[in-house]
Amino acid sequence: MSLIFTGNIRKLISEKDLTIAEFAEAINEKLSRVNDVLSGKQRPPFDMVEKILTTFDIDANWLITGKNSSSKNPDEQKNYSEEHEYDYVPMFDVEVSAGNGAAAYGATEPAMHLAFRKDWLKSRGLFAKDLNCVVARGDSMEPTINSKDTLLVDTSKNNPRDGHIYVIRSGDVLWVKRVQRQIDGSLLLISDNSTYPPMPLMLADHPDIQVIGQVVQVSKDFN
Structure with missing residues (x-):
């Protein structure tokens, strides 16, 4: 999960036209902790994932897997979500x-x-x-x-x-x-x-x- 997660975080930061420091401030996280996650030194903690989802109102499946669950029909979405939870x-x-x-x-x-x-x-x-x-x-x-x-x-x-x-x-x-x-x-x-x-x-x-x-x-x- 970590490589996909960090890649999507970098993409999100770029799309929002933020610096890493501004991103850390937006989710109320220490800059050092965000840098540790982005560098692969630390795996993404659950509380950080929750803050990102809440702050930017993004799809959890996209953040974790890189694929948007909303593009699937209900049956496919259910199966995909269950498989990747x-x-x-x-x-x-x-x-x-x-x-x-x-x-x-x-x-x-x-x-x-x-x-x-x-x-x-x-x-x-x-x-x-x-x-x-x-x-x-x-x-x-x-x-x-x-x-x-x-x-x-x-x-x-x-x-x-x-x-x-x-x-x-x-x-x-x-x-x-x-x-x-x-x-x-x-x-x-x-x-x-x-x-x-x-x-x-x-x-x-x-x-x-x-x-x-x-x-x-x-x-x-x-x-």
Whole structure:
């Protein structure tokens, strides 16, 4: 969505004969935030999309896809709209450790929102209200998860099942690990990188331990 979105924003700015600074002022946004979106440094946040649609009274399908839904007959428009609708998932400015632990969720407000197709979420049995995104840091889950990968976490799936990957909080530390339940009731936190030994975690001895949710999708970062 980002390339089409930023291209259409530049086209809108040109058609309205505005500078980028004037555009930012019109939608009541910081110039630095608009520049980050236009440069591709930041994905378009949901609140910015809403401001643009409201301020300039433009078609949402055109802004996101470059195609005007009003040019279609009602049946085509309905199908097109449904196919291209997006849900927006909060992205928190925190890192989870694919190593020996990272500071836990300190952010209460999302840094931005990432767009996911509604039909994709539906096909996976996922609901936007249960999802959030965080960034992995470290190499203990390689090759499955690399440092700086974005993790889509389903917070409704917080009852660990063997072999699945979860984000787990212990006090002020967050891990992303594969888990295996043990007979004594503990969890074995397993790294996909064999150079890291498994870590037993006795749940009964650590009431502060919380399974945040299951990692259901990984977006790779190649920078």
